[in-house]
Amino acid sequence: MNAHYSGPLDVGGPVLLIGAGKMGGALLDGWLSRGLDPKTVFVIDPALPDHAVDRLIKAGCRLAPQPGDLSNPAAIVIAVKPQMAEGALPPAAAFAGPDTVAVSIMAGTTLATLSAGLGGTVAIVRAMPNTPAAVGRGITGAYASSGVDEAKRARAETLLKAVGDVVWVPEEGLIDAVTGVSGSGPAYVFLLVETMAKAGVAAGLPADVAEKLARKTVEGAGELMRQSTDSPEILRKNVTSPNGTTAAALEVLMGQGGLEPLMNRAVAAAVKRAKELAG
Numbered sequence: 001m002n003a004h005y006s007g008p009l010d011v012g013g014p015v016l017l018i019g020a021g022k023m024g025g026a027l028l029d030g031w032l033s034r035g036l037d038p039k040t041v042f043v044i045d046p047a048l049p050d051h052a053v054d055r056l057i058k059a060g061c062r063l064a065p066q067p068g069d070l071s072n073p074a075a076i077v078i079a080v081k082p083q084m085a086e087g088a089l090p091p092a093a094a095f096a097g098p099d100t101v102a103v104s105i106m107a108g109t110t111l112a113t114l115s116a117g118l119g120g121t122v123a124i125v126r127a128m129p130n131t132p133a134a135v136g137r138g139i140t141g142a143y144a145s146s147g148v149d150e151a152k153r154a155r156a157e158t159l160l161k162a163v164g165d166v167v168w169v170p171e172e173g174l175i176d177a178v179t180g181v182s183g184s185g186p187a188y189v190f191l192l193v194e195t196m197a198k199a200g201v202a203a204g205l206p207a208d209v210a211e212k213l214a215r216k217t218v219e220g221a222g223e224l225m226r227q228s229t230d231s232p233e234i235l236r237k238n239v240t241s242p243n244g245t246t247a248a249a250l251e252v253l254m255g256q257g258g259l260e261p262l263m264n265r266a267v268a269a270a271v272k273r274a275k276e277l278a279g
C-alpha cells in the first residue's frame with residue numbers, strides 16, 4: 001500500500017478517464033479504493049468488454065459522458081494505446097477547460113502531439129506508470145509541462161499516487177528513459193522468473209517446483225529489498241559467500257556479455273521504440 005496517501009481521495013472536481021484497459025483500469029481501481037467518489041468519475045472507452053462495463057456501472061461510475069454531462073473537469077487521464085491517440089484526443093479536448101490538468105500515460109506520445117490534439121491551452125502532465133499499479137505498488141515517472149501550476153501538478157500526483165509512488169523528472173525526454181526502466185521493467189522481472197525456472201528444469205527440477213522456486217525467490221528478494229535499508233549491491237553481497245555457489249553464478253552474470261550490457265541494450269531498445277512511437 002502506498003505510504004504517502006491518507007484520507008479519501010479528492011481532486012476537487014470530476015475526473016474523466018479515456019481508456020479503461022489494463023493501466024487505465026488499474027488507475028481507476030486505485031482511485032475508487034482510495035475513496036474517490038465514483039459519481040465524479042466519468043469513463044470513455046467504446047471497446048470495453050461487457051463485464052468491465054457492468055463493473056464500472058456497479059461501482060457507480062458514469063460512462064460515455066455527453067456534452068452537458070461534464071465540462072472543465074479537474075483531470076482528464078488519457079490511457080489509450082499511443083496508436084489510438086487520434087481517437088482519444090478530440091473528446092479530451094472537447095471536455096477540457098481552464099481548470100483541467102490532462103495526464104497522458106501513453107508511451108512515446110509527446111507534449112507537442114498532446115498539446116496540438118488538446119487545442120494548445122490545456123495543462124498537460126506526461127506520466128509513465130507500470131503494471132504493479134494494479135496492486136497499489138506501481139512506480140510512476142512524471143513530467144509536468146510549463147503550463148502546469150502547483151495545484152494542477154499536485155492533483156496529477158494525487159491521482160498517480162493512488163496506485164503507488166511518483167517521481168518527477170526534469171525534462172520531457174526523460175519519460176522515454178522512465179519507460180525503458182520502470183514502465184516496461186515489470187516484464188523484465190517476469191522474464192527473469194521464467195528463465196530462472198527454465199534453468200531449474202535444465203538442472204533437473206520438475207517444472208512446477210522450478211517455477212515455484214523462481215517465483216518465490218523474486219517475490220522474497222523484492223520484499224527483502226523493500227523492507228531493507230541496504231542497497232541492492234549490499235543485499236547481493238549478503239548472498240555471495242567467498243568462493244561459493246553464488247560467486248560462481250555471478251561470474252557468468254557479471255562477466256563479459258553478462259547482464260549489464262544486455263540490460264543496457266534492452267533499455268536502450270525500449271527508449272528507441274518510445275521515440276519511434278512519437279512519430
Ligand SMILES: NC(=O)C1=CN([C@@H]2O[C@H](COP(=O)(O)OP(=O)(O)OC[C@H]3O[C@@H](n4cnc5c(N)ncnc54)[C@H](O)[C@@H]3O)[C@@H](O)[C@H]2O)C=CC1
Pocket residue numbers: 018019020021022023024044045046047048079080081082084087088105106107128129130131183184
Ligand atoms: N501496460 C503497461 O504496462 C503500461 C502501459 N502504459 C500506457 O498505457 C496506455 C494503455 O495501455 P494498456 O492499458 O496496456 O492498453 P489496453 O489495451 O489494456 O487499454 C487501452 C484501452 O483503451 C481503449 N480505447 C481505445 N481507443 C479508445 C478511444 N478512442 N477512446 C477511449 N478508449 C479507447 C481500449 O478499448 C482499451 O480498453 C498505452 O498508451 C501504454 O503506452 C503505460 C505504462 C505501462
Ligand SMILES: O=C(O)[C@@H]1CCC=N1
Pocket residue numbers: 107179183184
Ligand atoms: O509496452 C509498451 O509500449 C507499454 C509502455 C510501457 C509498458 N507497456
